[in-house]
Structure formats: C-alpha cells, structure tokens
Amino acid sequence: MNTLIIIPAYNEEESLESTVSRLIATVPDVDYLVVNDGSSDGTVQICRENGYPFLDLPCNLGLAGAFQAGIKYAYRHSYDCAIQFDADGQHLPQYIHDLGQALQTSDIAIGSRFVNQPKGSSLRMLGSNIIQSAIKLTTGQLIHDPTSGMRAFNKRMIKLLALGLNMGPEPDTVSYLIRAAHAKVVEVPVQMAEREAGESYFNWRSSAKYMLRMTLSILFIQFFRKRLEGDAA
Template sequence: MKTLIIIPAFNEEESLGPTVSRLTSTVPDADYLVVNDGSNDGTVQICRDNGYPFLDLPCNLGLAGAFQAGIKYAYRHGYDCAIQFDADGQHLPQYIHDLEKAVETSDIAIGSRFVNQPKGNSLRMFGSNIIQSAIKITTGQVIHDPTSGMRAFNKRIIKMLALDLNMGPEPDTVSYLIRAAHARVVEVPVQMAEREAGESYFNWKSSAKYMLRMTLSILFIQFFRKSLDGDAA
C-alpha cells in the first residue's frame, strides 16, 4: 500500500524535528509530508535545514485547511492511504502499520484512545462524549474517540476529501461520510503521548467552540448536504 503521512505544523519548531525522527526510524518505508500552516516561528526553516518534504502555506488556514492541502497532494500523487499525524509528538508512529492494515478493509480508521480504556472527567472528554452521542444519533454507529486527530483514509475517501472544499478531517465529516457515502469506519486502539513543546491549534476557548460547532454540524447542518450515493461504490 502506498501511504502518505500528512503532518500539519503550526509553530512547531521545537517538536517537529523529534517527531519526524521518531517517524522515519519507526516506519522508514512510508512517505511523509509536512504542511507548514503559515507558521511565524522557525518551522519552515527546520524543514529546509533537514530536507523534509513540505508544503509551505502562505497564510494560516487552520488544522482542517492544512490537512486538506496535504490530502490534495496525496490525491494528485496517487496514494492509496493518507494518515493524519500530529507534529507535536502526541501521535506514536508504532501504530502507523495498524492504521494502514485497517483501511485495507475499511474506508476510515481512527486511532482511538478509548476502545479499551475509559475516558477521564475533563471538560474536553465531556465534549467528546457529546460528539460521540451526536454521531450515534445520526448514524447509529458508536465512535469512542471521535475527536482523535490520528486518522487514516483509503483511496476512495482521499478523493472525496481532496475534491470537496467542505470536507475537512473532522468528526462532522466522518459522520457525514458514514451517512451519505456509506463509509466504513473502524477504530484502532492506540496510546498517545503528551505534547512536549510548541503551540497547539486549540486552547480551552477554541476547544469549547470546536465541540459546539461539531455537535451542531453533526445534528443539523450535515443533513442539508448532498447525498454521495453515486460515489459509494
């Protein structure tokens, strides 16, 4: 399977080098692409100095926009699998092959922290539970870790994500693809590390807005989007 690991990076000069080093030493056979999302630190210089393959976006698009830029690259270069992988060191590369294997028989594989482990009692986990419930209500499917950013997509989904501007790699898109394109979604048990350095895309205020936006989108907005039955085969 021809796999591209997409690494969106915003102000990750401290974390990017160690993250890429762990990735390439663990899965040396996989291609990867750093997407510099308009960083204002030394992220792009780290890429240049180390010879990392990268896209340099001229302005900050946010996580969804940066990942979609990588997805368009994956589509144009004929990749069979695209994997979203954080630049901050939280995602562990030893699970890459498990995700690849999962999308051999499914459309989307989510690296899940909570298949075999309970969630905590934080505000973020409360939001995750709300999104999980919204997905179950609208699709009938239980996704234990809907906000996990470690996701793999097969060739069929890569095409959909690349060609539709409204297809960010988010829980509402996953919910929509289950319902409208009959996407087969599986969860792969993973563990994740703590962020070591750098600047997160989310703070507590933006996280709360994100959870609310995702829930409203899953429950209401996605039902106004077109059916994808013709693309389901």
C-alpha cells in the first residue's frame, strides 16, 4: 500500500528530529511529510538541515488546517493511505504497518489506547467518554478512543477529506463520515509515549473548549451537513 505519514508540526524543534529519525528507522519503506504549521521556532530549519520533505505554511492554521494541507498533498500524489502522526514523539512508529493493514477491510483505522486498557479518571478522559457517548448515540458505533490523534485513512477517505470543507482530523469528522459516507472504522490497539518536548496544540483551557465543541458538533451541527452518497462508492 502506497502510504504517506503526515506530521503536523507547530514549534517542535526540540522533538522533531528524534521523531523523524525513529520513523525512518522503523518504517523506511513509508513516505512521510512534515507540515510546518507557521512555527515561530526552528522547526523549518530542522527540516531544511535534515532534508525532510515538508510543506511550509505561511501562518499557523491549527492542527486541522495543517493536516488538511497534508491530506491534499496525499490526494494529489495518489497515495492509497494517509496516516496522521504527531511530531512530539507520542505516537510510536511500530504501529504504522498495523494501521495500514487494518485499512484492507476498513476506511478509517484509529490507533486506540483503550481497546484493551481502561481509561483513567482525569478531566480529559471524562471529555473522551462524553465524545464517545455522542458518537455512539448518533452513529451506533462504539469508538473507545475517539480523541486519539493517530488515525489512518484509505484512498476513498483521502479524497473526501481533501476536497471537502471543514474536514479536519477530528472526532466530529469521523462521526460525519460514518453517517454520511458509510465509512467503516476500526480501532487498532496501540501504546503511546509521553510528549518529549515542544509546544502542544492544546492546553487545559483549549482542551476543555475542544471537548465541548466536538460534543456539540457531533450531536447537532453534523446533522446539517449534506450526505456524501455520490462520493461513497
């Protein structure tokens, strides 16, 4: 399967080099693309010095915008599979082939921490449970780790994500694709590491807003978006 790893990077100069080095060492047969999301640090210099393939966005678009820039690249270059992968070292490359293999029988594969492990009792896990319940209520599908950022998309999903509006790699988009494009979603058990360094897209305040926004979007807003019957085949 012709696979592209999309690595959104915002102020990740401290962790990007080690992340990409592990990626290359573990899956040397897989292409990757760093999307520098308007970083104010030396992220783009790291890419240039090491010869990493990268897109250099002129301003910070946020995770959804950076990922969609990468997914448009994947679509234009006819990749069969695109995998979202964090630049901060949390995602482990040994699961990449498992995610790609899962797309043999599905449209979206999510690297899940909680298929075989219980969730903790933090506020973030409470938010994850609420989003999980909203997806179950609106689609009938149980996704144990809906906020996992390690997601793989097949060729059909790449096209929909690249050409659609507001199609960021978020739980509400996954919920929408299940309903509107009859996407089949599976979870692949993974473990994740702690962030090595750098600046996260989310702090506690933005995380709380994110959880609320995702829940409202899944329960209400996504029902006003058109179905994708014509693109589902």
